[in-house]
Amino acid sequence: MSANIIHFLIFPGGLFALVLGVFMLSLERIVVAKLQGRVGPPIYQNFIDVIKLFNKEILIPKDAKECVFKYAPLIGFAGMLAMLYFLPVPGVYEGNGVNGDLILLIYVMALPAIAHILGGGASSSPYAAIAVNRELKLMLVYEMVFVVISFSVALYVGKGDAVFSLKKIMEYQQIHGSFLLDWKFWPAIIAFVIFVLATLELPPFQIAHHNDADVMDGFLIEHGSIPLAIYEMTDALKIVLLSAVFQIFFFPVAIADDVVLNLLWFIVKTTLFVMFFSLLHAILPSYRIDQAFKFLLIVPTTLSLITLVLVILSVKGLI
Amino acid sequence: MSIITRSPFLFRINTGSCNGCDVELATTAMIPRYDVERLGCRYTGSPKHADILLVTGPITVRSKPYLLEVLDELPNPFVVVAVGTCPTSCGIFRDSYAIEGPLDKYVKVDVNVPGCPPRPQAIIDGVAKALEIWKQKIRIQK
Amino acid sequence: METKDKDSKMSGFLKIAIRNLLKGPTTDPYPFGPTFIPDKLRGKLKVNPKACTACGTCEEVCPSGAIHITKNENVYVHTTWYNTCCYCGNCEFFCPTGAIKLTNDFHTANTEAEKFKFVTVATIPEVKCEKCGEYFMAPSLELLKRAYPNVNESIERFLTLCPKCRQKEAFERLHK
Numbered sequence: 299m300s301a302n303i304i305h306f307l308i309f310p311g312g313l314f315a316l317v318l319g320v321f322m323l324s325l326e327r328i329v330v331a332k333l334q335g336r337v338g339p340p341i342y343q344n345f346i347d348v349i350k351l352f353n354k355e356i357l358i359p360k361d362a363k364e365c366v367f368k369y370a371p372l373i374g375f376a377g378m379l380a381m382l383y384f385l386p387v388p389g390v391y392e393g394n395g396v397n398g399d400l401i402l403l404i405y406v407m408a409l410p411a412i413a414h415i416l417g418g419g420a421s422s423s424p425y426a427a428i429a430v431n432r433e434l435k436l437m438l439v440y441e442m443v444f445v446v447i448s449f450s451v452a453l454y455v456g457k458g459d460a461v462f463s464l465k466k467i468m469e470y471q472q473i474h475g476s477f478l479l480d481w482k483f484w485p486a487i488i489a490f491v492i493f494v495l496a497t498l499e500l501p502p503f504q505i506a507h508h509n510d511a512d513v514m515d516g517f518l519i520e521h522g523s524i525p526l527a528i529y530e531m532t533d534a535l536k537i538v539l540l541s542a543v544f545q546i547f548f549f550p551v552a553i554a555d556d557v558v559l560n561l562l563w564f565i566v567k568t569t570l571f572v573m574f575f576s577l578l579h580a581i582l583p584s585y586r587i588d589q590a591f592k593f594l595l596i597v598p599t600t601l602s603l604i605t606l607v608l609v610i611l612s613v614k615g616l617i
Numbered sequence: 618m619s620i621i622t623r624s625p626f627l628f629r630i631n632t633g634s635c636n637g638c639d640v641e642l643a644t645t646a647m648i649p650r651y652d653v654e655r656l657g658c659r660y661t662g663s664p665k666h667a668d669i670l671l672v673t674g675p676i677t678v679r680s681k682p683y684l685l686e687v688l689d690e691l692p693n694p695f696v697v698v699a700v701g702t703c704p705t706s707c708g709i710f711r712d713s714y715a716i717e718g719p720l721d722k723y724v725k726v727d728v729n730v731p732g733c734p735p736r737p738q739a740i741i742d743g744v745a746k747a748l749e750i751w752k753q754k755i756r757i758q759k
Numbered sequence: 760m761e762t763k764d765k766d767s768k769m770s771g772f773l774k775i776a777i778r779n780l781l782k783g784p785t786t787d788p789y790p791f792g793p794t795f796i797p798d799k800l801r802g803k804l805k806v807n808p809k810a811c812t813a814c815g816t817c818e819e820v821c822p823s824g825a826i827h828i829t830k831n832e833n834v835y836v837h838t839t840w841y842n843t844c845c846y847c848g849n850c851e852f853f854c855p856t857g858a859i860k861l862t863n864d865f866h867t868a869n870t871e872a873e874k875f876k877f878v879t880v881a882t883i884p885e886v887k888c889e890k891c892g893e894y895f896m897a898p899s900l901e902l903l904k905r906a907y908p909n910v911n912e913s914i915e916r917f918l919t920l921c922p923k924c925r926q927k928e929a930f931e932r933l934h935k
Contacts, residue, residue: 335779577776
């Protein structure tokens, strides 16, 4: 019982993921700055940002729904924290898997966006209304991509019967070789990269949030100190969650039997993951909302459906 | 807690200026030569997230209501920096029929950076002085 | 035209990004290090009291009214308030003796407590005449050089004799 509480609060949930995630957020800023020819902030910058936000005054607009405004950020934060308790870390932590935690993952992935939408809608600002509109349109299409990728991985592991347990997906790859080297899954990896760009709201999908061209700060424009800090911490947890999901689906290789070495290997893989997305952030410009919707509807959906078809054909024995 | 003052969020408002000082503020933020992110600063899009308010321009009659709205929305404790000669003392536009006076009339200004326009290095100096004053305001508030 | 096409494709920025990674940042090191200061930078002005004659031209042409010249017994006080100066250089352009000049000092940030103390003051004293002992405003050497092509000893008497005594001396020299 007490081991479960430690797994929830300190490792790999709670404290470990929060600290790693906040470092990853400022690492992203540093890599983008170096690519643009500047010197970025120091590595502990986002820590100080979050601590400073707890010391400011909370201002609530007059026409806002107070209850929803103050408590909506907790939905996303609690969801991310709960999901990190279930995820296995390759070589270090077995995961507290019940048999259906892939389906739980699909639901929980959408929770931070729902928290953004509720919080933005409850503040009575026209900028927030436009940003919520755009976020909803994007959410429609990128959730579909993630569902199709998860189903193709689950079908392949179960050889026809879908296996929804993350622990079994990890163990299958540790025996049979990881999916990163399997040519049938390469379209799914490209689709997963596009999905991560869309869900973290990085360019080219930086339309609803931090878009300095029209909506300014998007749905967070009326939020003050403590709600804003909780949104930033949710963002930090989301980066760690996405990196862990990528490793479980495609590359859960542990390098040694030692727990500490495997933990360091996990951190190194997360750092490389975040650096790759910072490279894409620095290079690509941003789409308009109609271009983004069309792109997300056509390209990653097709790629993930190609992988699904290849997986079905290989399960039937035709490839 | 002096560690808080290492991450100020800046908000910029233009109350009728000629855009000279705004160009200098844009260069301190965005171009790689005078990067302001290495001091920990970040430009935000909303006054509700801001710690340091940068004002340019003499307060024209048409922009006065917007300035008063922004001053209402800043959370305590905050610091006001007047960038350029215009908000400090109206400069060459003094006694005009369309100017509603220097910034002193509406809020207690903390740092003045005169110049037409001031050099980006002088603006960074002004922001550094504002951080010291912000530190003292936090200490007084506790 | 060709370079514009090259940079608008995505690969254009990738080349810039890789060049930035290899060559390092291009950031000016101020305030953690020295920065470059050009010679003709329009910084704060400074008055040379030996060359100034308190003529009042700079006060007349200043567009923001930053310069004030007042008289305090036998001393002219030339005051400039930096917080309303717009660093245009009109005073330097119109000064007949070249006494007022803009330096390249750009450190102009000041706090509210010292807002009305951010001034520069120059005192230009009147000179006592050698013969009659009255105080008068003497021209400076630069003004003489601008007015006369050949400044010899008799012209330098302008500096120490009041106008009445100088007229008497010139009359005696020419008509005796």
